[in-house]
Amino acid sequence: MVVVGGGSAGLQAALMLGRARRTVTVVDGGRPRNAAASAVHNLLGHEGIAPDALLARGRADALRYGVEIVPGSVVDVRRHDPHWLVRTEDGARWHARALLLATGIVEDLPAIDGLASRWGRDVVACPYCHGWEARDKAVAVVGSGPRAWQHLLLLLRFTPDLALISNGPAGLDEARLEYLRRAGVVIRENPVARVEVDGDRLTAVRLVTGETLPREALFVVTARRQPSDLAARLGCPVLSEGPMAGAIDADATGRTSVPNVWAAGSSVNPGLTVIGAAGHASAVAIAINNALIDEDVAREIAGWNAGQDVVGRPMG
Ligand SMILES: Cc1cc2nc3c(=O)[nH]c(=O)nc-3n(C[C@H](O)[C@H](O)[C@H](O)COP(=O)(O)OP(=O)(O)OC[C@H]3O[C@@H](n4cnc5c(N)ncnc54)[C@H](O)[C@@H]3O)c2cc1C
Numbered sequence: 044m045v046v047v048g049g050g051s052a053g054l055q056a057a058l059m060l061g062r063a064r065r066t067v068t069v070v071d072g073g074r075p076r077n078a079a080a081s082a083v084h085n086l087l088g089h090e091g092i093a094p095d096a097l098l099a100r101g102r103a104d105a106l107r108y109g110v111e112i113v114p115g116s117v118v119d120v121r122r123h124d125p126h127w128l129v130r131t132e133d134g135a136r137w138h139a140r141a142l143l144l145a146t147g148i149v150e151d152l153p154a155i156d157g158l159a160s161r162w163g164r165d166v167v168a169c170p171y172c173h174g175w176e177a178r179d180k181a182v183a184v185v186g187s188g189p190r191a192w193q194h195l196l197l198l199l200r201f202t203p204d205l206a207l208i209s210n211g212p213a214g215l216d217e218a219r220l221e222y223l224r225r226a227g228v229v230i231r232e233n234p235v236a237r238v239e240v241d242g243d244r245l246t247a248v249r250l251v252t253g254e255t256l257p258r259e260a261l262f263v264v265t266a267r268r269q270p271s272d273l274a275a276r277l278g279c280p281v282l283s284e285g286p287m288a289g290a291i292d293a294d295a296t297g298r299t300s301v302p303n304v305w306a307a308g309s310s311v312n313p314g315l316t317v318i319g320a321a322g323h324a325s326a327v328a329i330a331i332n333n334a335l336i337d338e339d340v341a342r343e344i345a346g347w348n349a350g351q352d353v354v355g356r357p358m359g
Pocket of ligand 1: 048172307308
């Protein structure tokens with residue numbers, strides 16, 4: 044089978060499937076979501092490890108069980124019965140009985156001058172991943188609506204010096220705004236002019252009004268989307284609304300609506316951390332292996348009873 048994506052989810056699934064004696068190829072574009080960060084936090088047994096060091100270990104683990112790992116981007120997948128034909132941008136091809144999309148999710152940052160260059164350092168998205176590092180600092184949430192609200196509630200546990208810079212309407216009702224004011228959160232709805240940086244350090248957010256808010260870390264509300272049109276080309280629906288917007292629609296076992304196409308990790312749940320993505324992928328790998336075994340057994344039994352279905356009833 045082919046696993047598209049060799050981040051934490053893809054490599055964990057490959058490890059599990061390799062150890063289950065499946066023939067597995069991982070094709071990986073090499074752009075994991077946390078590539079810009081210097082450390083992976085909340086990862087039991089590997090707390091603080093560098094993201095690339097973690098994936099290097101993951102690749103070494105999978106290679107021990109015969110998994111093939113190929114750098115490249117899958118650009119096309121077609122049905123070529125009874126298999127899928129997978130093609131990369133440089134023309135390499137594989138036939139695969141099943142496909143696992145572990146392609147992650149892309150986070151688009153608000154279009155604010157200076158923001159992107161600080162991504163993964165003092166501009167981040169997840170209070171669970173980086174709240175600890177921002178404790179007692181001057182912090183702002185940049186964004187609006189329910190996800191900004193959620194970030195603020197989490198960050199109030201880390202610092203008393205918190206601002207909401209919504210870069211337009213805050214998108215919160217008056218009760219929530221009042222709650223934030225009473226908690227000491229500074230609220231600014233004016234558009235942002237730019238992020239100010241001194242050397243290798245974020246120092247402030249400047250509003251178009253000319254006001255400058257000294258800040259040491261920003262938690263931004265990002266827009267999430269699939270990294271490519273691969274899921275759409277395969278016919279796998281992508282959710283467009285709600286907290287899972289941007290994710291591939293799959294059931295609890297990672298099965299999509301397209302036969303023998305599965306999805307795991309942050310491609311199906313953008314909120315998953317590294318250990319969560321790997322854990323999800325591990326469960327999906329078990330579901331894939333079990334489904335392939337069931338398929339083989341059903342085919343074999345059907346073969347014995349030619350002209351009958353697997354429970355012996357005549358076929359119409
Ligand atoms: C700045 C930042 C910091 C973070 N810090 C932490 C942290 O401290 N702790 C934590 O637990 N989580 C952290 N996260 C979340 C973490 O990045 C994700 O949980 C994790 O990356 C999810 O793993 P994944 O395998 O699902 O996706 P990814 O890691 O994004 O891997 C997907 C892989 O698929 C590849 N791919 C995509 N499309 C194709 C294609 N068509 N063909 C081939 N390959 C393809 C990509 O190139 C990539 O290598 C952070 C996220 C960000 C943005």
